[in-house]
Amino acid sequence: xxxxxxxxxxxxxxxxxxxxxxxxxxxxxxxxxxxxxxxxxxxxxxxxxxxxxxxxxxxxxxxxxxxxxxxxxxxxxxxxxxxxxxxxxxxxxxxxxxxxxxxxxxxxxxxxxxx
Numbered sequence: 545x546x547x548x549x550x551x552x553x554x555x556x557x558x559x560x561x562x563x564x565x566x567x568x569x570x571x572x573x574x575x576x577x578x579x580x581x582x583x584x585x586x587x588x589x590x591x592x593x594x595x596x597x598x599x600x601x602x603x604x605x606x607x608x609x610x611x612x613x614x615x616x617x618x619x620x621x622x623x624x625x626x627x628x629x630x631x632x633x634x635x636x637x638x639x640x641x642x643x644x645x646x647x648x649x650x651x652x653x654x655x656x657x658x659x
Contacts, residue, residue, distance in 0.1 A: 592617065598624060
């Protein structure tokens with residue numbers, strides 16, 4: 545009887561170890577692996593988003609192409625941004641001219657009051 549009791553404890557310990565190893569292997573393999581019913585998929589996929597919006601003029605890559613840091617992926621039309629820059633520069637020049645004329649006018653009024 546004592547031999548059977550000792551064997552039961554060993555069997556329970558081995559069974560527990562086997563189950564723990566099975567759970568570990570399942571988690572290590574299946575949780576981190578993408579798969580479908582008809583194919584095996586294991587790929588690094590990166591979402592790409594532009595920092596600015598605009599029309600894409602050219603795409604320099606193909607699907608599933610390996611790329612490296614610094615590779616040019618696509619080109620966005622720069623014309624709307626060039627036009628916006630010209631408008632902003634014109635607005636800045638106008639604001640500077642307005643500030644200069646107000647400064648001259650204020651200087652003139654100040655000189656007239658003192659003078």
